[in-house]
Amino acid sequence: MPASLKLRSIAIGVTDLAAAEQFYVSTWRLAPVARSEDAVYLRGSGAGHHILALHRSEQPDVRRVDFVVEQHADLARIADGVRTHAGRVLADAHDNAEPDGGIALDVQDPQGRHLRFVHAPALQAETGGADAPVRITHVVFNSADVAAAQAFYERALGFSLSDRTRIMAFMRCGSDHHSIALADADANTLNHIAFVMPDLDAVMRGAGRMSDAGYPIEWGVGRHGPGNNVFSYFIGPDDFVIEYTADVLQVDDSYRVGKPEDWTWPAGRFDQWGVSKPPSDRIKQAQKKIRFTHQ
Known part of the structure; x- marks a missing residue:
């Protein structure tokens, strides 16, 4: 049985964290929900904890793409599938230390993309902003x-x-x-x-x-x-x-x-x-x- 997945967020590296946050909040219309010294997590108007994570970086890059899985057992199925089909498991199911919480599995596809699958992450109340990305x-x-x-x-x-x-x-x-x-x-x-x-x-x-x-x-x-x-x-x-x-x-x-x-x-x-x-x-x-x- 395939895992039930939902695309949730992307984490990117930006060269000017403050300027990027200003743009994605004031112009693109996301909202900050959490931050650390080197990262800002931004939500849309939907229920996802965040949909974009900005990380301080010396050069622009993509750090990770995150999906939500419905069942904890999906994490093991995904890990097995990744290993079987030439991917790499970076970290088996573990407590997610980032602000959305839940249980996370980190893998890499055969072309080097870091993917994270999270079970039971934190959710937000939907805001329904008319001009905000959902x-x-x-x-x-x-x-x-x-x-x-x-x-x-x-x-x-x-x-x-x-x-x-x-x-x-x-x-x-x-x-x-x-x-x-x-x-x-x-x-x-x-x-x-x-x-x-x-x-x-x-x-x-x-x-x-x-x-x-x-x-x-x-x-x-x-x-x-x-x-x-x-x-x-x-x-x-x-x-x-x-x-x-x-x-x-x-x-x-x-x-x-x-x-x-x-x-x-x-x-x-x-x-x-x-x-x-x-x-x-x-x-x-x-x-x-x-x-x-x-x-």
Whole structure:
């Protein structure tokens, strides 16, 4: 029986912790819930304890991606799957020392990404902020070998493929169309982090707020094909690519897996609506540069 997973948060290294906190609180609209000398934990308007952790760092990086598991027994199943399918267990189930608590399992996928699975973490009361991100809905990883990465996430962790385009494999672990996606690339880096907003209006107001603060839209606003979600992409501090999104397609096992030929656009079109301009050259570079560390 595969583990029941839910994407919860991402931990990133930032070169100016105070400035990054200011941005993600004042402009991106998250809220601080805990801090240490070298880290700040930020929540969305949903029930997750935090959805973004900022860590003081000499260079921008991705420290870890966290998932919540429903059952304590899921941790052992995940550890066994990781060991069987060429991953690495960094720390078997242990008391989580970070502010969300619970029991944590730390693993590394075959391409070097640190993943944490937490059972029974602390929760927050939902705030329902109209223009605040609710949660992280997906993280996109660049992969030098998408087929190998896809096989690991399917066989070791129980993910399912929702769609395969010419350049990306969209993988789900719940009802969201995808919680991770694997993008064909030359290196195993971060592509972007997607924060789901309450609705289309919240995406548009957030885009206006970002523009007012000096962060132009780098791609969008538009509606994707796979996932059907509205998107608006930006480059945040330290060149992390971040997305406001809404209307994420909800699927189950009856969903027909799409193939590359199912997802093609006419020449010059970059979204379903046909209104989005192409991704900027700046975002194309930023989507390749943030590396994963093993801290």
